[in-house]
Amino acid sequence: MTNPTQITAEPGRPFVDIVREFDAPVDAVFRAHTDPDLFARWTGPAQLTMEILAFDAVTGGQWQYVSRDPAGGRYGFRGVFHTVETDALIIQTFEYDGAPGEVSLGVARFEATDRGTRITTRSVFPSIEARDGMIASGMEHGATESYTRLDEVLTAVRL
Amino acid sequence: MTNPTQITAEPGRPFVDIVREFDAPVDAVFRAHTDPDLFARWTGPAQLTMEILAFDAVTGGQWQYVSRDPAGGRYGFRGVFHTVETDALIIQTFEYDGAPGEVSLGVARFEATDRGTRITTRSVFPSIEARDGMIASGMEHGATESYTRLDEVLTAVRL
Numbered sequence: 163m164t165n166p167t168q169i170t171a172e173p174g175r176p177f178v179d180i181v182r183e184f185d186a187p188v189d190a191v192f193r194a195h196t197d198p199d200l201f202a203r204w205t206g207p208a209q210l211t212m213e214i215l216a217f218d219a220v221t222g223g224q225w226q227y228v229s230r231d232p233a234g235g236r237y238g239f240r241g242v243f244h245t246v247e248t249d250a251l252i253i254q255t256f257e258y259d260g261a262p263g264e265v266s267l268g269v270a271r272f273e274a275t276d277r278g279t280r281i282t283t284r285s286v287f288p289s290i291e292a293r294d295g296m297i298a299s300g301m302e303h304g305a306t307e308s309y310t311r312l313d314e315v316l317t318a319v320r321l
Numbered sequence: 322m323t324n325p326t327q328i329t330a331e332p333g334r335p336f337v338d339i340v341r342e343f344d345a346p347v348d349a350v351f352r353a354h355t356d357p358d359l360f361a362r363w364t365g366p367a368q369l370t371m372e373i374l375a376f377d378a379v380t381g382g383q384w385q386y387v388s389r390d391p392a393g394g395r396y397g398f399r400g401v402f403h404t405v406e407t408d409a410l411i412i413q414t415f416e417y418d419g420a421p422g423e424v425s426l427g428v429a430r431f432e433a434t435d436r437g438t439r440i441t442t443r444s445v446f447p448s449i450e451a452r453d454g455m456i457a458s459g460m461e462h463g464a465t466e467s468y469t470r471l472d473e474v475l476t477a478v479r480l
Contacts, residue, residue, distance in 0.1 A: 176335065176445070222401055224381045242381055242401040244414040244424055253424050255403040255414060265403055265412050267426045269447060286335070288428060288445050 164313050167306045171297055176287040178301060182309050184279045186316040188272050191279040192249045194315055195219070195270065202227070204311035207304065210237075221246050225254070241265075256285075264292050323472050326465045330456055335446040337460060341468050343438045345475040347431050350438040351408045353474055354378070354429065361386070363470035366463065369396075380405050384413070400424075415444075423451050 170179040184191050194200045198217035206212055206229050215226040226240035238259035244267075245253040252270045257263075267286040272279060287293035329338040343350050353359045357376035365371055365388050374385040385399035397418035403426075404412040411429045416422075426445040431438060446452035 174333070175449075177448075222383045242403050242414070244401050244416065245422070251422065253414075253422070255401070255412075255426065257403070263404070263410065263412070263428075265426060265428070267414065267424060267445065267447065269422075269424070284447060286426065286445055286447050288426065288443060289336075290334075 164310050167309050169302050169305060171293065171302075174290060176290050176293040178285040178287075178293060178296070180281075180283045180285075180305055182281050183275060183277060184281070184309075184313065184316060186278050186320065188249045188274045188279045190316055190319055191281065191312075192272050194312055194319070195252060196246065200315055200319070204315045205308055207307060208311060216240075219243060219246050219252075261292070261295075264288055266292070266296075323469050326468050328461050328464060330452065330461075333449060335449050335452040337444040337446075337452060337455065339440075339442045339444075339464055341440050342434060342436060343440070343468075343472065343475060345437050345479065347408045347433045347438045349475055349478055350440065350471075351431050353471060353478070354411060355405065359474055359478070363474045364467055366466060367470060375399075378402060378405050378411075420451070420454075423447055425451070425455075 165183045168181040194204065196219035198214045201217065202212045202214050210229040210231050213228045215228065217225045221243060223243045229237045240257055241255040243254045245251055250272055254268050255265050256268055257265045265288060268283060270281055270283045272281055287296065324342045327340040353363065355378035357373045361371045361373055369388040369390050372387045374387065376384045380402060382402045388396045399416055400414040402413045404410055409431055413427050414424050415427055416424045424447060427442060429440055429442045431440055446455065
């Protein structure tokens with residue numbers, strides 16, 4: 163049983179807001195976002211394999227990974243970390259190589275709650291069309307699936 | 322006599338779009354955006370002095386500067402370069418230390434025209450309120466003034 167993933171995408175605005183709670187302490191949830199080995203275990207669809215090419219999760223660092231599907235499809239992603247504040251805040255850019263030059267900004271805030279951790283994210287897209295395209299491509303399902311996988315990683319890490 | 326600075330900021334959207342032409346070749350205009358000594362000569366209000374602390378204008382590089390007014394006021398800015406493509410494209414983040422955590426994304430495209438260079442920029446703010454605040458703080462006047470100063474730098478560089 164997992165916690166709900168609340169996703170808000172108002173019409174006519176280039177934002178996607180997601181709120182999700184985790185039954186794990188902030189430091190573990192944050193570490194799953196900044197440790198490349200942990201990050202690769204939960205981000206993206208389960209049937210894709212992720213190869214991390216760079217992942218320097220500090221302010222000013224860069225990240226890059228490639229996801230591959232069983233049919234041989236290859237999806238590249240890269241960005242830079244504008245801010246990484248331990249157990250509190252990650253602000254980073256995001257670009258998919260299938261849409262070059264269309265860069266979004268992601269803000270993720272981490273806070274302790276009675277039950278564990280709440281993550282509040284906002285993705286800011288460079289146009290309404292880019293936001294709508296990301297929604298149409300299945301961002302909602304993808305986020306929910308990734309966070310379900312993150313639950314599993316957090317359980318495994320605590321073992 | 323300078324070219325007009327076209328600024329568009331639609332209500333209810335977190336974007337500011339600026340288009341400006343320059344009577345100078347693309348490589349000169351681009352260099353004025355990536356050479357820290359040139360950049361410091363035209364960015365921001367004329368009565369402020371800029372001290373550049375970092376300016377690594379390459380993909381993945383960081384930038385940081387401090388502007389000071391005659392009364393002793395200090396305004397710090399920093400960000401990262403997501404993309405720097407010579408004579409074509411700069412995508413970077415932007416944060417003012419008076420509004421920590423409120424990060425915008427700037428996209429600047431450079432193209433050659435019959436008369437010189439056209440720059441088309443989009444600033445993407447993390448909320449409508451952040452965009453409206455930037456407009457209220459005088460972004461329109463600031464952009465126009467900076468680009469007038471850039472005209473002067475471009476004339477001087479060609480001497």
